[in-house]
Amino acid sequence: QVQLVESGGGLVQAGGSLRLSCAASGRTFSTYNMGWFRQAPGTEREFVAAISRDDISAYYADSAKGRFTVSRDNAKNTAYLQMNSLKPEDTAVYYCAVDRDSAFLKSSPHEYDYWGQGTQVTVSS
Secondary structure, X not given: OOOEEEEOOEEEEOOOOEEEEEEEOOOOHHHOEEEEEEEXXXXXXXXXXXXXXXXXXXXXXXXXXXXXXXXXXXXXXXEEEEEOOOOHHHOEEEEEXXXXXXXXXXXXXXXXXXXXXXXXXXXXX
16 A cells, blocks of 8 residues: 655746645555646546656656656655646646556556545646
8 A cells, every 4th residue: 555645736827836746655665657647627637747666767748748847756755746837727636646567657547556635736827
């Protein structure tokens, strides 16, 4: 069992930045690929970014490329999502998730096994 806790969300103006954190419990954090997803009201959960367990590979949704950066610190059991140049359409609840299989980076939420409770990001125009 892995428990995940997101933090760092908030209200920011368009063009601003936020850094989300995802703190994980347990000693197996470094063996799992991590993903970030978001969900706006009335929409399905959407892939944002994923990072490999060894912090070498990353994979981004087109909407995140060039603006968001995913990273992790295995010594701290924490993953991060740095979000720059935020737009109103980035407004959503952001979730981090663990993929126990970790054979390759995945974008489907159905492939992830453990989820945090989410953190709200609101971007005003």
